[in-house]
Amino acid sequence: MAEIVIKNGFVIDPARKINGDVMDIAIRDDKIVEKVGSGAKEIDARGKVVMTGGVDIHAHVAGPKVNVGRLMRPEDKLFKSPNAQAPYRVESGFSIPSTFKTGYDYARMGYAFVMEAAMPPLHSPHVHEEIHDTPIIDQGALPVFANNWFVLEYLKNREIENTAAYTAWLLMATKGYGVKLVNPGGTAAWAWGLNCLTLNDPVPYFDITPAEIISGLIETNEYLGLPHSIHIHQNSLGTPGNYEITLDSFRLAEGVKANNRFSRDSVMHSTHVQFHSYGGDSWRNFESKAKEVMDYINGQKNITVDLGCVTLDETTTMTADGPFEHHLNQLNHLKWANTDVELETAAGVVPYVYDKDIKVCGIQWAIGLELGLYAKDPMRTFITTDHPNAGPFIRYPRIIKWLMSKKAREETLESMKYTDKVIDATDIHSLDTERTLYEIAQMTRAGPAKALGLSHIFGSLAPGMEANVVVYDLNFNDMPDDPEQIERAFLRSSNFIKSGDIVVKDGDIVSHGNKRTFWVNAKVKENPQVIRDIHEKFLKEYTVGLGNYTVWDCLAPNPYVIDIDVEA
Amino acid sequence: MPKWITQVGCPYCGSSCDDLEVLVSDDGRKVLETRNACVIGNEIFHHASSPNRPTRPRMRQEDGTVKEITYDEAIDYTAKALLKAKKPLIYGFGSTNCEGMSAVGRVAEKAGAVLDNCASICHGPSFLAIFDNGYPSCTLGEVKNRADVVLFWGCNPMHAHPRHTSRYSIFPRGFFTTKGNMQRTIICVDPRETDTAKLADIHLMIDQGHDYELFDAFRTVLRGHDIPDVVAGIKKEQILEAAGKMKNGRFVMIFYGMGCCHTDGRNHNVDIAISTTRDLNSHTKASIMAMRGHYNIAGPGQVWSWQFGFPYCVDLSRGTHAHMNPGETSSIDLAMRDEVDCFVNVGTDAGAHFPIEAVRHLKKHPFITVDPNICMASEISDLHIPVRVVGVEEPGVVYRMDNVPIQFKKVIDGPDGVPSDEELFDKVYERMCELTETEPIWILNRGHAHGSSTAEQ
Known part of the structure; x- marks a missing residue:
């Protein structure tokens, strides 16, 4: 029995409304407990901030498109890989780090759980192989559903029960966590080189609209009572004027009630809203509509969002939104990878440079932060960069700095070539809001844990919770004048205890801990039609046998399975 | 009763067909018949049951003959050769599973080796x-x-x-x-x-x-x-x-x-x-x-990209980070410049595929082949270590030419005492750790148990 006590830190635990109280946090084995014996190992956190481990709701960290990015971008490694920290594995890459570096970097920042945001079902063994090779952090993965032939055919006929039976089967077969939608219908259209740019564009051949797909999958998700709501990347990403489509998609959730036993209130998680909050009708008069979008979210309690902040780096964009990557490639003419996946989805990868001296990039940067500042409910607004699309995840501390310090925002704004134009097209210059550590803990821990239906183990330091405790070198009562110190503290934690193992000390990895793979096993009534359809499609259209499709247990050797009995 | 096994993956070409049917003997040790396979695929399944197949490591003696040694001796030899070398080269991987490639990645990091695969002379x-x-x-x-x-x-x-x-x-x-x-x-x-x-x-x-x-x-x-x-x-x-x-x-x-x-x-x-x-x-x-050639030659490109960031020509000899520069860190170029002082050929036949000049240079130093079968490389090696045949006797993930991962099952048991590539290289790694008095680094609590899939619904 291993006991640890983290003594005298300023504890910030929004789930229990604790804001900077000096307390001890006690750990026995992998759980937080009320108190431990005198023999417990002591960690002194005096003068430092103590939070629970971070929860990342959306990042592309494992799987085929991430790996295509790594493969095709040797330049992402050149002079950008840190030296290995002996005796641990070598670390490679900046925007698309190797699996080892991914695990280590998240741990250094005090993150305990990361959700891989888009898993092509056919490639799920690949996703799990990478998760297997990502040390320390717990992970789950969201299979993509919104362009899947089964789903399109069932939803066209409004067959929610069949969609649900198929969804449950696919979650089991891929060891998936929830229902991801990427450019509903648009990616299916891309298989013929087309797209669905509005919610009412019919999908070629399938004759269903994006709006019908979204509504149908919301209904399916609540029918099953999954821990997470649907997780949607909306149509028309990254296009000037797309905020209206964004608001239209939000409206599809109006009046829908969450049905689950995981204390989740939301029925829609809208991801990387920065890319969906654009005004104007061209890049010339491109402007922020962050206020309009956030005003709606503030009033609509059953939607959660993550920001997808642009970090002004050279990065690698990658998404199952195949037509968007082709479009982006037509803009920047850099290298372009694409993978269309039979019957299921597609993906594209294009490198991108968010240059602070380009007006559009400056405005994008401002929009992400405006959303974070306009949000009235930090429990429903989460910090992400849509890693690596708007920037790498190791910039989360920088976003925290910008959100917490107007001074830091102004410094960045001032350093731009087109400061005035960025100010004209956004509200960033006039926003004086500075987020507190308490709100940051909501936006990176308590909030995402609740939205994922994991608030019973993550997102809080209450006794009984998973023993994920991180110590940051920040004095709650005497926050630094220099915002850089905020970034530095969040980038390399003083201590991080993951599931009861001390994995980081003074910003360095000291253990590989004990990572787990989270997936959801929803048991539904046997559905002969769906079973028949699955067999038939594998016989006729797939090029992989059904018997070789289901992910082996050994690829997720440390599973955390959430069982749901839908019949009960 | 002999038993038909269906939806079997074929460990031959990059098409990685997974619709083969294989009839195995009562005792599960011999392939009797295959269906759906092409002539070459069919041959691979039958070849595994060949009585001429080596089942123990063979070490070359001073007089040029070979002598069977134990796996422990072979592991010890390999570990020492890799540790002694300044720039070992571990090459091949056209015909093994991703589990093996991953295990080799750990060994290469420990040895400060260059990792390269058949793409170096192919795609x-x-x-x-x-x-x-x-x-x-x-x-x-x-x-x-x-x-x-x-x-x-x-x-x-x-x-x-x-x-x-x-x-x-x-x-x-x-x-x-x-x-x-x-x-x-x-x-x-x-x-x-x-x-x-x-x-x-x-x-x-x-x-x-x-x-x-x-x-x-x-x-x-x-x-x-x-x-x-x-x-x-x-x-x-x-x-x-x-x-x-x-x-x-x-x-x-x-x-x-x-x-x-x-x-x-x-x-x-x-x-x-x-x-x-x-x-x-x-x-x-x-x-x-x-049109990738082998059933899993896309595999090392995937595994090493996620582990090291590069698909091939991965130079780990600096010890601190991975480096790739084809022409500098590619197998043939290293060999032609005589920079390699230990060569490990895994699941391919460098003896048949490399230019003779390159092989001559490589032959000056320890030359080890890890492959289930006799090939030109095994016959000029100082040490040949036989392993189980992936897709026949050993399950594992392979990547088809379109980078789709396919979980290949095994159909028969391998010869007694013969390890898989993964088991062999994990043991080499553990031996290297013993010799250097360091702790092995595993990412997960591990075991080799795999090959069972959750029952399909």
Whole structure:
């Protein structure tokens, strides 16, 4: 029995409304407990901030498109890989780090759980192989559903029960966590080189609209009572004027009630809203509509969002939104990878440079932060960069700095070539809001844990919770004048205890801990039609046998399975 | 009763067919019969049961003969050779599973070795082109279900990938291609009249080594400009006809092979092939795919990309970070410059594939082969360590030529005492840790148990 006590830190635990109280946090084995014996190992956190481990709701960290990015971008490694920290594995890459570096970097920042945001079902063994090779952090993965032939055919006929039976089967077969939608219908259209740019564009051949797909999958998700709501990347990403489509998609959730036993209130998680909050009708008069979008979210309690902040780096964009990557490639003419996946989805990868001296990039940067500042409910607004699309995840501390310090925002704004134009097209210059550590803990821990239906183990330091405790070198009562110190503290934690193992000390990895793979096993009534359809499609259209499709247990050797009995 | 096992993966070519049926003997030790396999695939399954197969490591003696030694001795020899060497090279991996590649990654890091795979002498130019230009591709099911114009450029699947055309590219009836080959226009670009060319609607018998020009002509035509009367030995009318077919196709697929990436121009040929694909996407839908040779040669490109960031030529000799620079850190170049002082050949036959000069240099130092079978490399090795045959006696994940992971099962038990690649290299790693008095670094609490899939619903 291993006991640890983290003594005298300023504890910030929004789930229990604790804001900077000096307390001890006690750990026995992998759980937080009320108190431990005198023999417990002591960690002194005096003068430092103590939070629970971070929860990342959306990042592309494992799987085929991430790996295509790594493969095709040797330049992402050149002079950008840190030296290995002996005796641990070598670390490679900046925007698309190797699996080892991914695990280590998240741990250094005090993150305990990361959700891989888009898993092509056919490639799920690949996703799990990478998760297997990502040390320390717990992970789950969201299979993509919104362009899947089964789903399109069932939803066209409004067959929610069949969609649900198929969804449950696919979650089991891929060891998936929830229902991801990427450019509903648009990616299916891309298989013929087309797209669905509005919610009412019919999908070629399938004759269903994006709006019908979204509504149908919301209904399916609540029918099953999954821990997470649907997780949607909306149509028309990254296009000037797309905020209206964004608001239209939000409206599809109006009046829908969450049905689950995981204390989740939301029925829609809208991801990387920065890319969906654009005004104007061209890049010339491109402007922020962050206020309009956030005003709606503030009033609509059953939607959660993550920001997808642009970090002004050279990065690698990658998404199952195949037509968007082709479009982006037509803009920047850099290298372009694409993978269309039979019957299921597609993906594209294009490198991108968010240059602070380009007006559009400056405005994008401002929009992400405006959303974070306009949000009235930090429990429903989460910090992400849509890693690596708007920037790498190791910039989360920088976003925290910008959100917490107007001074830091102004410094960045001032350093731009087109400061005035960025100010004209956004509200960033006039926003004086500075987020507190308490709100940051909501936006990176308590909030995402609740939205994922994991608030019973993550997102809080209450006794009984998973023993994920991180110590940051920040004095709650005497926050630094220099915002850089905020970034530095969040980038390399003083201590991080993951599931009861001390994995980081003074910003360095000291253990590989004990990572787990989270997936959801929803048991539904046997559905002969769906079973028949699955067999038939594998016989006729797939090029992989059904018997070789289901992910082996050994690829997720440390599973955390959430069982749901839908019949009960 | 002998038992039929279905949906078995085939450990031969890059088509990685997973629809084989294999009849195994009562005791589960011998393959009796196969169905659906091509002649070569069939042979691999039977070969595993060959009585002539080595089942113990064989160490070369001073007099040139070989002597059987124990696996522990072989592991000890390998560990010591790798630790002693300044720049060991671990090469191969055309024919093993990803679990093995992953285990070797750990060994290479510990040894400060260069890790390279068969792409180095095969589709390496494709990687170079992908680094510059990307890779607009798709899975083979997209070809089966949608492609109505299929181009084979410098490849001959009828011989090299025997079931490719029937499973994916020419004959199958897919969802939007219900008429199968009747609905597809096949274009073949090859200086020879290969068996694939014979199947083609249009065979462009190109002048050898003039691939770049022909691609250039296609791009020019696609962009609406005029071209000379003859390009690369092909008449203008023929080029216009082929370009027209592509432009008017609903889904154009370009498969290319060694005839494209290893003829004059090499990576530049692949580069312009990719550019042609990009151009075609302004008119219709188009994809391109390299005809990868072995059933899991796409595997090391994947595994090492996620572990080290590079698909091949991964130099870990600096100890602190991975470095890739083909030409500098590629196997042949290292060997020709005599920079390698220990060579480990895994699941391939460097003895048959490398230039003789390169092999002569490699032979000056410890030369170890890890392979289930006797091959030219094993016969010139100082040490040959036999392992189980992946896909026959050992399960594992493999990546098909379209980078789709397929979980290959095993059908029979391997010979007693013979380890898998993964088990062998994990033991080599543990021995290296013992010798250097360091703690082994494992990412997970581990075990080798795998090969069972959750029961399908």
